[in-house]
Amino acid sequence: MSVSSVLRAALAVCSLMACAVAPAQTPVPASDKVVRIVVPFAPGGATDIVARAVSDALARELGQTVIVENRPGAGGAVGANFVSKAVPDGTVLGLATVSTMATNPAINPKNPYDPVTGFTPVITLATVPVILAVSAARLPVNDMAQLVARLGSCPVPCTFASAGTGGVGHLDGELFKALTRTDLVHVPYKGAGPAIADLLGGQVDMMFDNLPSMLPHIQSGALRGIAVMSPQRSPALPRVPTFTEAGMAALDNTAWMGLVAPARMPPEVRDRIHAAAARALADPAVRQRFEKAGIQPVGGSVADFAALIDKELALRRAIVVDRGLKLD
Numbered sequence: 001m002s003v004s005s006v007l008r009a010a011l012a013v014c015s016l017m018a019c020a021v022a023p024a025q026t027p028v029p030a031s032d033k034v035v036r037i038v039v040p041f042a043p044g045g046a047t048d049i050v051a052r053a054v055s056d057a058l059a060r061e062l063g064q065t066v067i068v069e070n071r072p073g074a075g076g077a078v079g080a081n082f083v084s085k086a087v088p089d090g091t092v093l094g095l096a097t098v099s100t101m102a103t104n105p106a107i108n109p110k111n112p113y114d115p116v117t118g119f120t121p122v123i124t125l126a127t128v129p130v131i132l133a134v135s136a137a138r139l140p141v142n143d144m145a146q147l148v149a150r151l152g153s154c155p156v157p158c159t160f161a162s163a164g165t166g167g168v169g170h171l172d173g174e175l176f177k178a179l180t181r182t183d184l185v186h187v188p189y190k191g192a193g194p195a196i197a198d199l200l201g202g203q204v205d206m207m208f209d210n211l212p213s214m215l216p217h218i219q220s221g222a223l224r225g226i227a228v229m230s231p232q233r234s235p236a237l238p239r240v241p242t243f244t245e246a247g248m249a250a251l252d253n254t255a256w257m258g259l260v261a262p263a264r265m266p267p268e269v270r271d272r273i274h275a276a277a278a279r280a281l282a283d284p285a286v287r288q289r290f291e292k293a294g295i296q297p298v299g300g301s302v303a304d305f306a307a308l309i310d311k312e313l314a315l316r317r318a319i320v321v322d323r324g325l326k327l328d
Contacts, residue, residue, distance in 0.1 A: 036067055036068075038082055038095065041163055045191055045213045046295065048070070049290075061279050072164070075188070076099045077112060080115075085262070089269065101260075102309070103167060106171070107166050115313055119261065120261040121302055123299065123301075124305045128255050130210055132172075132226045132243075138158075144247065147226055152180075161195040164190060165188040174323075175251060178325065229243055231252075259277055
């Protein structure tokens with residue numbers, strides 16, 4: 001056999017061996033692939049603030065283009081379901097919230113995904129207070145006692161908006177109804193942005209939502225803050241009491257946001273994204289954007305975020321069962 005024949009045979013064997021081992025290789029994203037962070041709500045809310053602040057820094061850390069893609073609907077379930085069904089190669093990530101990972105699965109029997117087995121937890125990004133605000137034009141009240149009295153005396157049931165059916169604002173509103181024994185009509189939207197727009201326009205009476213989305217409108221006087229879900233009062237609104245101070249400790253739950261990926265993501269890919277996201281959260285520019293909006297950066301390990309999801313899901317399921325809460 002000639003030397004060239006031997007070389008050709010050797011190359012053929014090497015090619016076959018490469019094909020045999022190729023499936024076992026970890027699919028680390030190529031630097032020319034675009035990474036999408038799917039936000040399951042319409043633009044204009046706190047989820048957008050967090051996603052866009054993190055995406056800019058994450059792009060630098062990964063050396064890839066990172067874009068934010070809004071996929072609203074069903075209290076966040078549409079976007080979350082899209083992420084859960086995506087290929088786990090690191091090119092599709094999800095902005096996870098209490099709504100998508102806990103309240104929607106807890107209250108909606110038709111929720112299309114499993115919040116535990118359907119995702120790969122990556123990192124907790126932030127915590128953010130939730131505030132109850134009312135339309136200053138529609139409800140001339142200044143505190144919780146006045147609000148409850150007003151709701152109980154209205155000839156027509158008042159309305160509360162939410163970022164979507166099954167979301168945290170919906171569940172908080174239903175729990176508020178149960179605790180105050182008032183009759184409220186739920187009006188769901190495809191995200192906080194359009195819901196707040198109608199609240200400002202006087203189409204709805206009140207709303208539970210993340211503080212950053214509400215803050216400028218409360219400061220302008222268009223909305224009135226009644227109580228905030230936080231261990232302590234917000235420095236941005238020092239005159240607004242916590243729900244515990246207002247006599248409703250059952251509603252004092254802080255909201256959070258995190259980064260998830262589709263289930264079965266290889267650990268090497270997950271860890272690469274986790275490390276990049278952790279560095280992004282340490283970026284002074286990101287922290288400044290968060291703090292300006294009243295958002296607290298978190299970070300932590302993959303295990304920390306997984307435990308947070310489990311704890312929140314158990315808490316919300318218990319609330320639904322204990323209070324007998326159901327979808328409208």
